[in-house]
Amino acid sequence: MRTIFMAVLFFSATLAGCVEDIAENHGVPGGLTLACLRNDVSALVIEIDYSKDNQPTSDSISTLKSRLASVCDKPGGITVSSTLTDFTHSGTWTADDVRTSGHATREAGPLAQSGVLRWHVIFPSGTYNDDSVLGVAVDASTIAIFQDSVDEAEGFLGRPSRDDVEEAVLVHEFGHLLGLVNLVYDSPSSHEDDGHKGHSNNEDSVMHWSIETIGINQFLTGDIPTDFDVDDRADLAGLADGSIPARDQIHAS
Numbered sequence: 001m002r003t004i005f006m007a008v009l010f011f012s013a014t015l016a017g018c019v020e021d022i023a024e025n026h027g028v029p030g031g032l033t034l035a036c037l038r039n040d041v042s043a044l045v046i047e048i049d050y051s052k053d054n055q056p057t058s059d060s061i062s063t064l065k066s067r068l069a070s071v072c073d074k075p076g077g078i079t080v081s082s083t084l085t086d087f088t089h090s091g092t093w094t095a096d097d098v099r100t101s102g103h104a105t106r107e108a109g110p111l112a113q114s115g116v117l118r119w120h121v122i123f124p125s126g127t128y129n130d131d132s133v134l135g136v137a138v139d140a141s142t143i144a145i146f147q148d149s150v151d152e153a154e155g156f157l158g159r160p161s162r163d164d165v166e167e168a169v170l171v172h173e174f175g176h177l178l179g180l181v182n183l184v185y186d187s188p189s190s191h192e193d194d195g196h197k198g199h200s201n202n203e204d205s206v207m208h209w210s211i212e213t214i215g216i217n218q219f220l221t222g223d224i225p226t227d228f229d230v231d232d233r234a235d236l237a238g239l240a241d242g243s244i245p246a247r248d249q250i251h252a253s
């Protein structure tokens with residue numbers, strides 16, 4: 001039985017100051033939440049690059065799209081483009097590796113195209129350097145999901161199944177790109193877990209701390225959440241309407 005690691009899975013790079021050159025500043029998870037929540041940028045493209053045998057399921061993709069559509073105002077639509085990709089990387093992955101390979105394989109940066117926000121998720125082979133980690137959000141627009149570890153996270157008798165875990169982890173990491181929980185704002189409600197910063201204390205939220213670690217199959221059996229809870233949604237609504245101030249936002253130059 002594996003230990004549940006309490007890793008902090010987002011990386012608050014100290015990129016202080018005004019964001020003039022977005023090519024040089026990739027921001028922190030949550031740094032593009034307003035670009036998603038509001039309609040100033042009218043369309044969202046989710047770019048998926050997967051290595052051989054690591055393609056996400058169509059169920060995961062459709063659930064992700066519907067969760068994002070329920071919180072982000074995108075009159076220009078949300079589209080997903082998936083590409084089989086060779087990451088030319090061997091061994092385990094660090095956060096820096098994810099950033100480097102992510103930026104090298106994406107078609108364009110998050111705000112490179114006027115009117116379009118691009119978020120990028122890679123599904124490489126291999127594991128994170130802490131192999132209890134199923135997924136990571138490493139900057140304002142880049143995520144990795146480690147399918148080899150997702151396979152290991154399947155529960156007893158397939159409850160939860162590896163596909164259930166994949167779906168939950170995918171939505172969870174995009175929740176970090178939306179700034180959940182308290183990554184770029186201070187929630188008026190106390191739903192951040194004291195022992196797991198950046199995560200929810202509600203096991204019925206997809207932002208619960210256990211979702212992105214292999215211990216998910218010991219903590220949550222059977223139905224695992226794939227959606228944001230009322231507190232998560234209230235935070236996102238407050239960010240969208242400005243009643244909750246957002247920090248560290250990247251703007252199109």
Ligand SMILES: [Zn+2]
Pocket residue numbers: 009172176198199209212
């Ligand atoms: Zn997380």
